[in-house]
Amino acid sequence: xxxxxxxxxxxxxxxxxxxxxxxxxxxxxxxxxxxxxxxxxxxxxxxxxxxxxxxxxxxxxxxxxxxxxxxxxxxxxxxxxxxxxxxxxxxxxxxxxxxxxxxxxxxxxxxxxxxxxxxxxxxxxxxxxxxxxxxxxxxxxxxxxxxxxxxxxxxxxxxxxxxxxxxxxxxxxxxxxxxxxxxxxxxxxxxxxxxxxxxxxxxxxxxxxxxxxxxxxxxxxxxxxxxxxxxxxxxxxxxxxxxxx
Amino acid sequence: xxxxxxxxxxxxxxxxxxxxxxxxxxxxxxxxxxxxxxxxxxxxxxxxxxxxxxxxxxxxxxxxxxxxxxxxxxxxxxxxxxxxxxxxxxxxxxxxxxxxxxxxxxxxxxxxxxxxxxxxxxxxxxxxxxxxxxxxxxxxxxxxxxxxxxxxxxxxxxxxxxxxxxxxxxxxxxxxxxxxxxxxxxxxxxxxxxxxxxxxxxxxxxxxxxxxxxxxxxxxxxxxxxxxxxxxxxxxxxxxxxxxx
Amino acid sequence: xxxxxxxxxxxxxxxxxxxxxxxxxxxxxxxxxxxxxxxxxxxxxxxxxxxxxxxxxxxxxxxxxxxxxxxxxxxxxxxxxxxxxxxxxxxxxxxxxxxxxxxxxxxxxxxxxxxxxxxxxxxxxxxxxxxxxxxxxxxxxxxxxxxxxxxxxxxxxxxxxxxxxxxxxxxxxxxxxxxxxxxxxxxxxxxxxxxxxxxxxxxxxxxxxxxxxxxxxxxxxxxxxxxxxxxxxxxxxxxxxxxxx
Numbered sequence: 001x002x003x004x005x006x007x008x009x010x011x012x013x014x015x016x017x018x019x020x021x022x023x024x025x026x027x028x029x030x031x032x033x034x035x036x037x038x039x040x041x042x043x044x045x046x047x048x049x050x051x052x053x054x055x056x057x058x059x060x061x062x063x064x065x066x067x068x069x070x071x072x073x074x075x076x077x078x079x080x081x082x083x084x085x086x087x088x089x090x091x092x093x094x095x096x097x098x099x100x101x102x103x104x105x106x107x108x109x110x111x112x113x114x115x116x117x118x119x120x121x122x123x124x125x126x127x128x129x130x131x132x133x134x135x136x137x138x139x140x141x142x143x144x145x146x147x148x149x150x151x152x153x154x155x156x157x158x159x160x161x162x163x164x165x166x167x168x169x170x171x172x173x174x175x176x177x178x179x180x181x182x183x184x185x186x187x188x189x190x191x192x193x194x195x196x197x198x199x200x201x202x203x204x205x206x207x208x209x210x211x212x213x214x215x216x217x218x219x220x221x222x223x224x225x226x227x228x229x230x231x232x233x234x235x236x237x238x239x240x241x242x243x244x245x
Numbered sequence: 246x247x248x249x250x251x252x253x254x255x256x257x258x259x260x261x262x263x264x265x266x267x268x269x270x271x272x273x274x275x276x277x278x279x280x281x282x283x284x285x286x287x288x289x290x291x292x293x294x295x296x297x298x299x300x301x302x303x304x305x306x307x308x309x310x311x312x313x314x315x316x317x318x319x320x321x322x323x324x325x326x327x328x329x330x331x332x333x334x335x336x337x338x339x340x341x342x343x344x345x346x347x348x349x350x351x352x353x354x355x356x357x358x359x360x361x362x363x364x365x366x367x368x369x370x371x372x373x374x375x376x377x378x379x380x381x382x383x384x385x386x387x388x389x390x391x392x393x394x395x396x397x398x399x400x401x402x403x404x405x406x407x408x409x410x411x412x413x414x415x416x417x418x419x420x421x422x423x424x425x426x427x428x429x430x431x432x433x434x435x436x437x438x439x440x441x442x443x444x445x446x447x448x449x450x451x452x453x454x455x456x457x458x459x460x461x462x463x464x465x466x467x468x469x470x471x472x473x474x475x476x477x478x479x480x481x482x483x484x485x486x487x488x489x490x
Numbered sequence: 491x492x493x494x495x496x497x498x499x500x501x502x503x504x505x506x507x508x509x510x511x512x513x514x515x516x517x518x519x520x521x522x523x524x525x526x527x528x529x530x531x532x533x534x535x536x537x538x539x540x541x542x543x544x545x546x547x548x549x550x551x552x553x554x555x556x557x558x559x560x561x562x563x564x565x566x567x568x569x570x571x572x573x574x575x576x577x578x579x580x581x582x583x584x585x586x587x588x589x590x591x592x593x594x595x596x597x598x599x600x601x602x603x604x605x606x607x608x609x610x611x612x613x614x615x616x617x618x619x620x621x622x623x624x625x626x627x628x629x630x631x632x633x634x635x636x637x638x639x640x641x642x643x644x645x646x647x648x649x650x651x652x653x654x655x656x657x658x659x660x661x662x663x664x665x666x667x668x669x670x671x672x673x674x675x676x677x678x679x680x681x682x683x684x685x686x687x688x689x690x691x692x693x694x695x696x697x698x699x700x701x702x703x704x705x706x707x708x709x710x711x712x713x714x715x716x717x718x719x720x721x722x723x724x725x726x727x728x729x730x731x732x733x734x735x
Contacts (some may be wrong), residue, residue, distance in 0.1 A: 031523040031539050037415040047415070049276050050317040062349065072540040104552065107544045165486045168717065170527040170537070175413045178404065216713025217530045223461025243425040278521040282660040287705045294521050295562040299597045307594065311608065467611070468706025 001190045005157055006236050011231030013187045022064035022185030026178055027051050027081050029071030029100070032171030033136045033220070039175045042227040045182040056080050061134060064096050065185035066095035067178050068115060078111050083160035085118050094121035094184035098177035103128045121184045122194055124177040124183070140190035142198070144176060146240040148178045150194045156243035157195060161202025168215040169222070176201050199238040248434045250402055252483050256476030258432045258441035263289045267309035267430030271423055272296050272326050274316030274345070279417030280464070284420045288445070288471040290427040301325050305332040310430035312423050313360060315353045323356050330363050339366035339429035343422035348373045349369045367439055369422040385435035387443070389421060395439045401488035402440060406447025413460040414467070421446050444483040449474050451482065472485035493679045495647055497728050501721030503677045503686035508534045512554035512675030516668055517541050519561030519573050519590070522661030525709070531667040532717040534691070535672040546570050550577040555675035556585035557668050558605060560598045568601050575608050584611035586673035588667035593618045611674045612684055614667040632688070634666060638722035640684045646733035647685060651692025658705040659712070666691050690730040694719050696727060 003009055023046045028036055033049055040047040053076065060066055063070050066088045068081045088095040097120045099112035116123060118135060122140035125133065131144050140152040148159040166172045180197035187193040207229065208221035218242055248254055268291045274279055278294055285292040293304050305311055311325045311333045333340040342365045344357035354377055361378060363367060366481065367385035375388050385397040393404040411417045422425065425442035433440040452474065453466035493499055523539055530537040538549050543566065548717045550556055555577045558571045578585040587610045589602035599622055606613060606623060612630035615623065620633050630642040638649040658660045670687035677683040694702055697719065700713035 003730075014395065015597050029539070030520045032528050034524055036281055038464070041415055048346075049274070050350075052317065052319045054320060055318065055350050058350060072542065073545065074542045075544060101538075105548060107542075123292065143377075145479055152326045168531055170524065170531055212714075212716030214717035216710040217716070218597065219528070219713075220461040221711055223464075224457075224459030227353055227459035227461070229402050273518045279524055279660060282521050283705065283709070286658055286660055293591075294519070295595075297562065297564045297597075299565060300563065300595050303595060430723035465706040465710055468709075469702075471705030472706070 003192050005192050005195045005240060007235040009192055010196045010199050011235045011239050013183055013192060013223055014229070014234055015231045016186040017182055020186050021046055022182050023048065024065050024067060024178060024182050024185060025059050025063040025084070026067045026069065027077060027084055028067065028069045028139060028174065031072060032174045033169040033228050034176045036175050037154065038223055039226055040130060040178055040182060042223045043179065043182065047178070051077050051080050053080055053083070057087050060084045060093065061091065063093060065181040066093060067098065067181040068095060069098040069100060069174055069177060070102060070112060071100035071174065072110050073111070074107070078107070081111065081115065085115055089118055094181070096121055096177050096181040096184060097123045098174060099123065099125055099129050099133060100174070101129070101154060103132050122180055122190055124180055127150050140196050142180065142195050148198050150191060150198070152190050156241070157191065158240060158241040159195060159198040159202060160239040161199050161206060163205040163209040164214060165215060165218040166205050167208055169219045195240055199240070200229060203233055203237045207233070248437050250437050250440045250485060252480040254437055254440045255444055255483050256480045258437060259429055259445060259474070260428060260476045261431040263430050264475060266291055267427050268293065268307060269310050269312060269423060269427050269430060269437065270304050270308035270329070271314065271380045272322060272329055273312065273314045273419065275364070276317060276415060277419045280416040281420050281423045282357060283468055284471055285423055285427060287468045288424065288427065292423070292453050294323050298325055298328070300448050301329050302332050305329045305338065310426040311338060312343065312426040313340060314343040314419055315347060316345035316419065318350070318353050318356070323352070326356065326360065329362055334363055339426070341366055341426040343419060343423050344368065344370055344374050344378060345419070345472040347375070348377050352378045362431055367425055367435055369425055377386060387425065387439050389418060390414060393443050395436060395443070397435050400436050402436065403486040403488070404440060404443040404447060405484040405486065406444050406451060406482065408450040408454040410454055410457060410460060411450050414464045417446070440485055444479055444485070445474060448478055448482045452478070493682050494732060495682050495685045497648045497725040498690050499682055499723045500728050501653045503673055503682060504690060504719070505721045505725055507672055507678040510676050511536055512672050513538065513552060514555050514557060514560065514668060514672050514675060515549050515553040516573070517567060517574055518557065518559045518664060519621060521562060522648060523586065523728050525661040526665050526668045528713055529716055530668055530672060532713045533669065533672065537668070541567050543570055543573070547577050550574045550583065551581065553583060555671040556583060557671040558585060559588040559590060559600060559664055560592060561590035561664065563595070563601070568597070571601065571605065575605055577620050579608055579682060586611055586667055586671040588615045589613065589615055589623060590664070591619070593622050612670055612680055614670055614711045618712045630684050632670065632684050633661060638688050640681060640688070642680050645681050647681065648731040648733070649685060649688040649692060650729040650731065651689050651696060651727065653695040653699040655699055655702060655705060655708040656695050659709045661669070662691070668685050669673050685730055689724055689730070690719060693723055697723070
């Protein structure tokens with residue numbers, strides 16, 4: 001279903017996320033597991049993180065959404081990712097692909113292409129990664145940058161929230177993908193779910209930055225902001241620009 | 246040896262922990278390794294964390310206590326856990342089992358049952374995990390929840406310390422198990438060691454909460470509190486209730 | 491090239507690090523990956539962390555420096571470390587060895603000795619580790635302790651910066667090795683690169699400590715200090731002592 005992406009709709013996604021507490025299974029590099037788990041928990045979602053071949057199917061079957069992040073990919077996690085996606089597809093569970101640094105790794109690039117063919121809800125990437133990958137029209141593309149761009153099936157918007165300190169804390173990009181998965185667990189329209197995720201993270205960053213003196217305190221304040229951000233904050237501060245196409 | 250579980254005895258366990266600095270080897274999921282290592286170090290214990298098959302026996306042999314946590318279990322870590330427990334049993338080193346989410350994973354449940362048969366010092370679990378597992382009477386059961394319950398060999402107490410923010414930081418439950426292992430390294434009576442661990446964490450959380458504005462700052466303040474909590478804090482603030490059986 | 495190790499030269503290394511943003515690939519135990527990634531990023535370097543056999547060669551080939559840390563060593567990471575070092579040697583990329591707890595693990599000790607024979611830029615260790623390992627004269631030895639000692643090819647200095655709180659946060663020793671690799675990526679003289687790394691971390695710790703109430707807030711303040719430390723801070727506060735040999 002396609003919905004208008006306006007401030008009230010964004011606030012509504014956040015309200016539902018807080019109420020339903022979606023379970024988000026994350027296949028994730030070990031470097032950022034802790035930040036992503038803390039960020040999702042602060043926001044009200046319920047993360048799980050096993051990438052064990054023996055356990056993956058059961059955990060994905062119980063999840064409301066799945067994140068497949070290719071950072072520090074191992075051969076084992078590559079195989080587990082394909083099985084996780086198969087379970088998600090079978091159950092119509094939305095899943096998000098984050099093909100971290102696929103431009104630097106032929107193994108990740110090949111896997112990303114196979115996974116995209118399996119039909120993710122969304123692909124989150126930056127400009128270098130986007131240059132290597134070409135999803136179909138029905139898949140939401142979230143290209144992060146100084147201004148984030150979201151596009152799906154001819155609809156396009158930009159999100160102008162955020163703070164430069166986000167780039168100075170390891171794992172905030174991965175956290176964006178995880179929040180996108182959490183929003184996909186409570187909202188069917190990809191463009192609205194994507195806009196909600198990026199404005200939740202971006203407005204939280206704007207709440208955190210003035211309280212911070214550097215990347216260490218910013219990471220702490222960001223988790224506090226994710227814990228306290230309310231639908232009214234999104235409604236007041238989201239900066240969404242609709243493309244004039 | 247059985248000792249009275251009163252405020253002075255709890256303070257005494259903490260004083261010994263600070264003085265002896267027990268080495269605690271932790272077999273632990275990768276998500277929470279950093280928080281648990283920092284929490285143990287803040288408290289004065291000395292953590293080690295390898296789960297390599299080549300190294301596990303030497304590290305357990307040098308440890309004063311062992312934590313076996315089944316979160317994000319892999320087949321390799323399952324085998325390593327059994328070898329670690331065998332070394333601990335042989336050397337009479339106390340070890341603690343934390344069967345994380347064993348109700349959601351047949352692999353973890355089967356391993357948890359095998360490990361319990363090997364005689365842990367204590368099993369730390371929540372209500373859903375407890376429903377699946379039945380230890381013998383000589384093993385301390387620590388069931389965490391809004392009020393923690395500890396039971397062993399017909400003795401039973403409840404601990405009422407803590408703060409709701411503990412549930413909003415990933416890994417504080419795993420940290421409780423690690424602190425329990427650290428206390429087991431300096432105190433033979435399971436009920437006293439368990440009560441010391443839960444009041445140390447719970448009173449630290451009560452010291453941290455008023456200084457916090459959300460889950461991010463709470464995690465920071467909790468580590469500071471674990472670093473500064475004194476026997477006199479435990480004596481003043483521990484809330485232990487003895488069952489009237 | 492050999493350069494005078496004085497305050498101006500240290501400030502110059504930091505200025506170059508900020509300007510060139512060296513890519514530092516880190517083979518690292520999972521416990522401290524997050525702190526090291528955040529510390530390098532705060533300082534202005536660009537970390538990568540994969541230890542996948544399929545990816546290691548490409549990532550090392552693109553890096554300006556390499557850190558090989560043996561903490562929580564697995565058989566797979568041991569093999570990957572040897573391949574990483576071979577690529578670094580072939581490309582004359584400087585690499586730093588941190589043989590964590592090699593005195594407690596025959597596997598790590600044997601690997602450390604093989605790697606030292608391959609010619610690292612520097613070996614960072616503490617007194618117990620140093621007692622087990624004997625590098626050749628051309629390799630910088632950095633022995634950390636209450637006062638850090640650096641020696642290479644007959645030159646020797648001591649660095650007296652730092653704070654006792656560094657020992658109460660997991661991973662600050664590993665971070666010292668990573669900052670040393672980052673400095674090696676912008677400075678060829680081992681003694682100057684090593685002195686720059688230890689004074690950057692030590693002076694940052696001195697900036698952080700007065701703002702901290704314990705190990706939790708110290709870790710946060712340390713990252714903030716690494717993000718803001720300027721060449722003028724190094725010039726004003728570095729405490730370098732030249733040996734009178």
